[in-house]
Amino acid sequence: MTTQDTNSYIYLSTEEAYSSSELNELCERIISSGVLGRSRHYVELLRYLVKCSIEGYSPRELELAINGLGKPEDFDVSADSAVRVYVHQLRKKLDNYFESNEVQSDCRIVIPKGQYTIAALKKEIPLSSAVANTGLFKSRLTNLLLVAVVLLLAANITYLTTDNEQTLNLETQQILQSSVWGTVLTDDKPILLVMGDYYIFGELNSNGNIARMVREFDVNSRRDLEDLHFSDNENDSDSERSENYLDLDLSYMPEGSAFALASIAPVLYGSGKGVGITMMSDLTTSDIRSNHIVYIGYLSALEKLSDMTFAASSLRIGRSYDELFNTKTLEYYTSDAGLPEEGEAFRDYGMFATFPAGSETQIVMIAGMRDAGLMHTAQAVVNPDMLLELDQAIGSEGGGNDPSFEALFEVFGVDRLNFDANLIYTSVLDSSKIWNSSAVESLQ
Numbered sequence: 551m552t553t554q555d556t557n558s559y560i561y562l563s564t565e566e567a568y569s570s571s572e573l574n575e576l577c578e579r580i581i582s583s584g585v586l587g588r589s590r591h592y593v594e595l596l597r598y599l600v601k602c603s604i605e606g607y608s609p610r611e612l613e614l615a616i617n618g619l620g621k622p623e624d625f626d627v628s629a630d631s632a633v634r635v636y637v638h639q640l641r642k643k644l645d646n647y648f649e650s651n652e653v654q655s656d657c658r659i660v661i662p663k664g665q666y667t668i669a670a671l672k673k674e675i676p677l678s679s680a681v682a683n684t685g686l687f688k689s690r691l692t693n694l695l696l697v698a699v700v701l702l703l704a705a706n707i708t709y710l711t712t713d714n715e716q717t718l719n720l721e722t723q724q725i726l727q728s729s730v731w732g733t734v735l736t737d738d739k740p741i742l743l744v745m746g747d748y749y750i751f752g753e754l755n756s757n758g759n760i761a762r763m764v765r766e767f768d769v770n771s772r773r774d775l776e777d778l779h780f781s782d783n784e785n786d787s788d789s790e791r792s793e794n795y796l797d798l799d800l801s802y803m804p805e806g807s808a809f810a811l812a813s814i815a816p817v818l819y820g821s822g823k824g825v826g827i828t829m830m831s832d833l834t835t836s837d838i839r840s841n842h843i844v845y846i847g848y849l850s851a852l853e854k855l856s857d858m859t860f861a862a863s864s865l866r867i868g869r870s871y872d873e874l875f876n877t878k879t880l881e882y883y884t885s886d887a888g889l890p891e892e893g894e895a896f897r898d899y900g901m902f903a904t905f906p907a908g909s910e911t912q913i914v915m916i917a918g919m920r921d922a923g924l925m926h927t928a929q930a931v932v933n934p935d936m937l938l939e940l941d942q943a944i945g946s947e948g949g950g951n952d953p954s955f956e957a958l959f960e961v962f963g964v965d966r967l968n969f970d971a972n973l974i975y976t977s978v979l980d981s982s983k984i985w986n987s988s989a990v991e992s993l994q
Contacts, residue, residue, distance in 0.1 A: 560672050564603045567657045567670035573600055576659065585647040591619050592640055599661070603668040614666055631886070637661060650761050725817055728937040729944060729953050730904060733912045734842040735821040742837055743818070743827040744855075745811070746847020746917070747803045751775055752796040764795065770853060771831060772797050801831055803847065806921030810846050810928035814916065817932050818844070830854065843913045848924065849874075849901060852917065859903055859915055862983035863956055865975075872919050874899065874958070876975065883958065883974075887920035898961045900927030900971070902940075905954040906981050922963035926971045930959060936973075943976040954979040 564573055577600045586592040595618035602609050614633050615621040627633060641661040648658040656673045726735050734741060749770045755761035769775050775797055818825045828837065830845075830853050837843070838854075845855055850871035852859055860866060864878045872885040887898040900923035903915040916931060918924025930936040944955045958975040 561662070562657075562670040562672050564659065564668055564670050565606070567672055568659075570604045573604060573659075579651075580644070580647050583647060583651055585643050585651075586640075587643075591636055592643065594618055594620070595636055595640055596644075599666070599668045608665075608667050611666065633666075637666060646762070650755055653755075724934040725932060725937060726821060728934075729941050729955075730902075730914070730931050730937055731817065731821075733904070734844070734914055735818075735823065738823075739911060740841050741818055741821075741823055741825045742841035742843055743811070743814075743825060744833050744837075744843055744845045744847075745803055745807055745827065745829050746845065746851030746853075747801040747829040747831050748851060749774070749801050749831055750798065751800075752798045754794040754796055760796070760798075763798070763800075767850070772799070801829060803851075804921055804924070806918065806924040807847055809921075809925045810916060810918075813925075813928040813932055814844065814846060838907050838913075839911065842911050843907060845913065845915045845917065846924070846928065847917060849917050849919055852915075855913065855915065858905070858907070858913065858984055862905065862954070862979040862981060863903065864977050865901070865956065865958070874901070874919075878977070879975075883960070885919035885923065887922055887963065895962065895964050896922070898923035898926075898963060900924060900930070900959040900961055901956065902927050902931060902959075903956040903979070905979050905984060918961075922961045923959065926959055926961045930971070930973075939973060940976065943973070944978060954981045 568576065577596060580586065580596065581593050586596065595614065598609070598614070598618040609617070611627045611633050612625065614637070615625045615627060616623055619632060619636060621632070641663075644658075644660060648655075652658070658671050659668050660671055661667070662669050725731055748765050749772075750763045750765050751769065752760040753762050753764050769778060775795060778795065826841070830847065830851055833843075833854055843855070845852070848871070849867070864876055866875045866877060867873070868875045868882055868884065872888060874883045875881070876883070883899050885896075885898045887896045898918065898920050900918040901915070902917075903913075905913055907913045914931075916924070916927050918927055931940075940957060943957070944953050955976060955978045957973060957977075959971050960974045961971040963969050
């Protein structure tokens, strides 16, 4: 039985698309391509899934753990998500393979979401590689333009402040009087909204077409990409690959940033102050010294503000940007928002911090590991009840009238949306540690 999807493909069982020998040969070509990386787990997992597919058998999660990942027979799948993580990553690796290889083929293999089996996708209408790549580029570019429109609208809202006297409602007054916003909304210093963005570049295929867009944490600007092109790379394969990288003059932001901005913009507008907006990739030292900074974005996009944010903090980036480590309590806070399938619940974390950036300016950081954490943090810091809870928590720690402090929210969600959250950690910051660190050397 076949099922048509919305991208001119139809799902087939693998036996409808491939003979046993063809499927095994395709499996070995994928392995030989190197797309699976150096881990033998992905190789054995793919071979096992292909074997089960040929035999018409759908394995259970425990069978994948034992036969695909080499786990012991007493492996507890309810306590360890290794199988789900590896299947999730293998699904993406298969997609990456067919984006750059065998692009003329009418069929490809996939792991359908929520399943532990291999299926085949067959093109209903043949597409050339160039058309497919152009479609991919236009689709992603359209998403970027939509986000840009949202940002421009928000920027217009903050700039369209008139001289007319307006009566602030009780909720807005409570927000302005809170410790979170009092230091940035009640003086005459301008506010600069800084949106955490990511620089991306294109990778060309053998035909000179854009095969995919690439994000590298070490490449955050056009200058970084040029340095990569001209650096002496000891790895010849990496050097040859970098020659296929193309500057597209593009950056992107997570979807959650737009929702977070929509929560914060009305508060800044209600203050009657002038508000500017820029991307983290364009932020300068001069900007930090002459404006109050309100950052909105992921922890992984903090860039220039990262050292200052963690200089006096008890929190540290863990094994990835999806994890924080509390040096006081020795706890790890790990987000799994990047792994769940559609409809599956997950846990995420949002972080708030405020501290001086100079003798006259303040930084307000509204961040998340992923979208749910970011969106909840933005909603929390404009909610009078949540602000009161924050003020009380900080006051009990001796924060004073002009505190520097940080807070962490544990957020529960489904499908990238936040449904519930708890304030799980607060701490007053010693701002002198920021000024005695290397984090501000460039600002002196």
